[in-house]
Amino acid sequence: MELRSAIALILFSLFIFANHVHRTSAERSTYIVHMDKSSMPKAFYSHHYWYSSILKSAKSVTQTSPDIDKPEPKLIYTYDNAFHGFSVVLSKNELEALKKSPGFLSAYADSVVTLDTTHSYKFLSLNTASGLWPASDYGKDVIIGVIDSGIWPESPSFKDDGMTEIPSRWKGICQAGQEFNSSLCNKKLIGAQYFNQGFRAAFPDDPIVMNSARDEGGHGTHVASIAAGNYVDGVSFFGYAPGTARGVAPRARLAVYKVSWGSGVASDTLAGIDQAVADGVDILSISLGAEEINLYENPLSIASFGARQKGVLVCFSAGNRGPSFRTIRTSIPWAIIVASGTVDRWFAGTLTLGNGKTITGWTTFPARATIRNLPIVYNETISPCNSPELLAQAPDQSIIICNLTMENTYFDFTMYYLPQSNVRAAIIISEDFSIQRSFSFPFPGVVISPTEAREVSDYVSNNDAPIATIDFQQTILGTGPRAAPVLADFSSRGPGVSYEGILKPDIMAPGVLILAAYHPYTPRPTIGNNIFLSTDYTLLSGTSMACPHISGIAALLKAAHPDWSPAAIQSAMMTTANPLDNAGQPIREDGNFVATPLGIGSGQVDPNRALDPGLVYDASVQDLVNLVCSMNFTRNQTQTILRSSYNCSNPSADLNYPSFVTVFFRADQGRTLTRRFQRTVTNVGDGAATYRVKLEVPVNTTMRIRPETLVFRKKYEKQSYSLMIRYKADIEIQHRPGSVTWIEQNGNHTVRSPIMVSAGADFFG
Numbered sequence: 180m181e182l183r184s185a186i187a188l189i190l191f192s193l194f195i196f197a198n199h200v201h202r203t204s205a206e207r208s209t210y211i212v213h214m215d216k217s218s219m220p221k222a223f224y225s226h227h228y229w230y231s232s233i234l235k236s237a238k239s240v241t242q243t244s245p246d247i248d249k250p251e252p253k254l255i256y257t258y259d260n261a262f263h264g265f266s267v268v269l270s271k272n273e274l275e276a277l278k279k280s281p282g283f284l285s286a287y288a289d290s291v292v293t294l295d296t297t298h299s300y301k302f303l304s305l306n307t308a309s310g311l312w313p314a315s316d317y318g319k320d321v322i323i324g325v326i327d328s329g330i331w332p333e334s335p336s337f338k339d340d341g342m343t344e345i346p347s348r349w350k351g352i353c354q355a356g357q358e359f360n361s362s363l364c365n366k367k368l369i370g371a372q373y374f375n376q377g378f379r380a381a382f383p384d385d386p387i388v389m390n391s392a393r394d395e396g397g398h399g400t401h402v403a404s405i406a407a408g409n410y411v412d413g414v415s416f417f418g419y420a421p422g423t424a425r426g427v428a429p430r431a432r433l434a435v436y437k438v439s440w441g442s443g444v445a446s447d448t449l450a451g452i453d454q455a456v457a458d459g460v461d462i463l464s465i466s467l468g469a470e471e472i473n474l475y476e477n478p479l480s481i482a483s484f485g486a487r488q489k490g491v492l493v494c495f496s497a498g499n500r501g502p503s504f505r506t507i508r509t510s511i512p513w514a515i516i517v518a519s520g521t522v523d524r525w526f527a528g529t530l531t532l533g534n535g536k537t538i539t540g541w542t543t544f545p546a547r548a549t550i551r552n553l554p555i556v557y558n559e560t561i562s563p564c565n566s567p568e569l570l571a572q573a574p575d576q577s578i579i580i581c582n583l584t585m586e587n588t589y590f591d592f593t594m595y596y597l598p599q600s601n602v603r604a605a606i607i608i609s610e611d612f613s614i615q616r617s618f619s620f621p622f623p624g625v626v627i628s629p630t631e632a633r634e635v636s637d638y639v640s641n642n643d644a645p646i647a648t649i650d651f652q653q654t655i656l657g658t659g660p661r662a663a664p665v666l667a668d669f670s671s672r673g674p675g676v677s678y679e680g681i682l683k684p685d686i687m688a689p690g691v692l693i694l695a696a697y698h699p700y701t702p703r704p705t706i707g708n709n710i711f712l713s714t715d716y717t718l719l720s721g722t723s724m725a726c727p728h729i730s731g732i733a734a735l736l737k738a739a740h741p742d743w744s745p746a747a748i749q750s751a752m753m754t755t756a757n758p759l760d761n762a763g764q765p766i767r768e769d770g771n772f773v774a775t776p777l778g779i780g781s782g783q784v785d786p787n788r789a790l791d792p793g794l795v796y797d798a799s800v801q802d803l804v805n806l807v808c809s810m811n812f813t814r815n816q817t818q819t820i821l822r823s824s825y826n827c828s829n830p831s832a833d834l835n836y837p838s839f840v841t842v843f844f845r846a847d848q849g850r851t852l853t854r855r856f857q858r859t860v861t862n863v864g865d866g867a868a869t870y871r872v873k874l875e876v877p878v879n880t881t882m883r884i885r886p887e888t889l890v891f892r893k894k895y896e897k898q899s900y901s902l903m904i905r906y907k908a909d910i911e912i913q914h915r916p917g918s919v920t921w922i923e924q925n926g927n928h929t930v931r932s933p934i935m936v937s938a939g940a941d942f943f944g
């Protein structure tokens with residue numbers, strides 16, 4: 180347990196928790212209020228005046244109540260781009276009065292926000308010779324908005340060498356603040372703003388540590404540089420992963436919106452998204468999660484719908500609550516939700532035994548420690564590394580063997596006790612993959628598997644004076660000890676809790692030990708318990724690191740295909756994603772099981788194939804409106820998401836989406852169910868093409884698809900097909916994967932959609 184939570188700390192996904200902000204006074208707190216702007220009387224010059232006037236009336240209505248001595252309701256933000264409304268500090272009485280105002284839709288309490296590459300581009304096959312990089316001019320002029328903890332603007336990753344003039348359509352600003360002046364932006368970092376009025380209202384006693392867009396934690400800097408960092412030579416993590424750092428879209432622009440202040444609140448996050456949409460970002464990269472389940476109360480869901488209405492593609496991290504099912508809480512159908520996998524890179528230390536035998540172990544110990552021909556200490560019967568007393572008895576200047584497969588022996592404890600002993604290094608036996616998801620390795624040593632450990636124990640038992648040598652700072656690329664990618668244990672799994680009708684996550688991208696820019700004064704790796712090292716580039720793991728890979732690739736696709744809608748870009752990434760690893764086998768999980776679409780969505784993103792997907796599943800804003808209309812929300816809930824422009828005359832849950840999911844409920848147990856889908860694909864290949872279908876049918880399921888051949892005579896022609904899935908609702912076979920693949924005849928496009936037949940929410944309480 181302790182280990183898992185310790186590792187979770189290092190995973191660093193920002194999470195908005197909707198544990199409502201603990202009230203600062205019994206009566207007054209911050210509310211986010213959604214309004215129907217079409218009810219605004221013509222007399223008002225702007226929404227801001229209208230909202231202020233509504234608040235004045237709400238105050239006067241409550242004059243006779245005990246609120247008489249209270250201050251005016253305090254308007255914090257007004258929102259007008261991603262949705263219509265405002266946030267305000269109110270008493271309960273004032274809120275009740277406000278609810279009677281014309282145009283009021285809904286209101287909910289503000290919620291708390293807390294903190295939840297040199298190689299990954301190569302693993303994704305991005306290269307300068309062909310494919311998506313040259314075709315997109317490296318993402319030239321696409322603007323990625325990053326909603327996070329701000330930016331460390333001095334990082335070399337945000338220099339603007341090689342960047343052209345800022346496009347005139349850009350409306351954002353470089354906001355001056357504490358230790359941040361407005362000349363810190365440039366042609367790479369084109370915008371920087373910060374939002375903390377909601378945080379101040381919720382936590383008036385908490386100081387604002389850095390009152391500007393400057394990143395105090397490092398998370399925002401890391402995420403931004405993954406998406407669109409410039410080229411920086413000679414980067415490494417203390418000798419590991421050396422090379423040239425660069426973002427996925429090295430020529431895209433960055434605009435950062437700081438909403439996290441160590442923790443933060445939804446009202447600030449909404450203000451950041453609202454501003455980003457107004458400023459003209461093309462892509463929003465949001466490595467945040469919201470706890471609130473209901474799509475009509477979840478600020479990220481509401482704001483991302485508004486962004487999508489304005490043509491902005493929105494990407495979210497899936498969250499770091501895996502590996503259990505149903506850990507993706509906010510399964511927003513109108514955003515891309517990204518899972519996290521490994522890359523084909525290992526950080527290694529070579530263990531050489533006195534008999535010449537070598538074993539490649541895992542380590543990220545951040546220095547070149549000298550461990551040469553030192554005696555090995557081994558006590559098979561106990562686990563001395565878990566006890567300061569036993570470690571104190573170990574001989575000086577030795578290498579100790581720590582067997583973590585013994586009960587109650589944890590890596591973190593071992594790494595805490597070892598520096599207090601006179602031991603020089605450790606050989607750690609473990610099969611816990613979470614060790615290989617963290618960069619934390621404060622004591623010289625290597626981790627080896629129980630199988631490899633047998634060779635060591637044979638050597639030690641058959642030798643009077645066993646010795647060993649360890650060499651650090653080695654990086655192994657390619658098909659190393661294990662195929663890649665592997666779905667990380669921590670990556671949250673579907674089905675999505677807030678809406679089960681669309682398969683989530685959508686796609687997987689690299690998110691384990693990604694090297695990217697960092698805030699140099701946040702002490703990250705340690706040596707022993709008291710030495711805190713500083714670094715400009717660090718390794719981090721989490722779905723937070725996977726999301727900006729997808730944001731960057733979306734920026735490249737946007738540059739290569741400026742006329743594609745967000746849905747088309749998303750479809751291109753999903754239908755060309757790879758469900759297989761680099762050994763050609765189905766992608767596995769950390770625990771070695773085959774991963775399902777509930778873990779990896781469509782599979783690992785393949786950017787070069789996404790450039791030329793053959794067919795796309797497009798969807799308009801009206802299609803998304805029809806989806807929301809099918810969700811059986813109340814009129815006000817629906818309008819909170821859709822705003823006044825909505826038209827619910829044609830509700831439909833059958834969104835033209837590039838994946839399929841059907842869930843069954845407890846009440847269905849034992850019955851045979853039928854689910855029908857209708858899909859339309861658009862030919863984005865060059866000219867005529869014929870596609871034939873190939874089905875992978877889930878177990879104990881039958882499928883029928885009509886027609887089985889799609890003939891396109893020209894580019895942009897659309898063709899439709901219907902898919903029927905018949906399956907028994909059987910809790911014994913909870914998760915049944917399959918797929919539909921359209922294969923081009925006499926061509927090389929394949930267009931794949933995963934299928935999931937899955938037990939629904941009520942089976943899981």
Ligand SMILES: *[C@@H]1O[C@H](CO)[C@@H](O)[C@H](O)[C@H]1NC(C)=O
Nearest residue numbers: 215278279282283284285815
């Ligand atoms: C729904 O909205 C209407 C006006 O659009 C308002 O009068 C009503 O109070 C709202 N209902 C709830 C439950 O908030």
Ligand SMILES: *[C@@H]1O[C@H](CO)[C@@H](O)[C@H](O)[C@H]1NC(C)=O
Nearest residue numbers: 355358359360361362363364
């Ligand atoms: C920003 O800081 C730089 C360097 O300290 C200084 O030269 C410049 O005048 C400042 N700009 C503004 C707008 O304050």
Ligand SMILES: *[C@@H]1O[C@H](CO)[C@@H](O)[C@H](O)[C@H]1NC(C)=O
Nearest residue numbers: 557558559560561562563569
């Ligand atoms: C192993 O440790 C136990 C407990 O301290 C001790 O009794 C035993 O002698 C040790 N064995 C060796 C081989 O050192």
Ligand SMILES: *[C@@H]1O[C@H](CO)[C@@H](O)[C@H](O)[C@H]1NC(C)=O
Nearest residue numbers: 559582584585608632633636
């Ligand atoms: C490590 O501990 C496990 C569990 O006690 C034991 O089965 C295994 O043999 C030990 N490995 C070595 C190399 O001592």
Ligand SMILES: *[C@@H]1O[C@H](CO)[C@@H](O)[C@H](O)[C@H]1NC(C)=O
Nearest residue numbers: 679680808809810811812832
């Ligand atoms: C909405 O209600 C209709 C009619 O009661 C029902 O058929 C449908 O399944 C419901 N949809 C959802 C998403 O609950």
Ligand SMILES: *[C@@H]1O[C@H](CO)[C@@H](O)[C@H](O)[C@H]1NC(C)=O
Nearest residue numbers: 801824825826827828829830
């Ligand atoms: C809603 O859309 C339908 C067609 O989908 C159209 O016939 C109808 O006039 C629209 N209603 C409004 C109020 O725009």
Ligand SMILES: *[C@@H]1O[C@H](CO)[C@@H](O)[C@H](O)[C@H]1NC(C)=O
Nearest residue numbers: 878879880907909911912913
């Ligand atoms: C599929 O159904 C058959 C007969 O109903 C049953 O014998 C079999 O075990 C089922 N397969 C699985 C994987 O559950």
Ligand SMILES: *[C@@H]1O[C@H](CO)[C@@H](O)[C@H](O)[C@H]1NC(C)=O
Nearest residue numbers: 309787788791925926927928
């Ligand atoms: C597809 O085929 C064409 C011609 O047959 C070839 O030029 C192109 O490189 C192929 N693309 C891929 C992704 O294999």
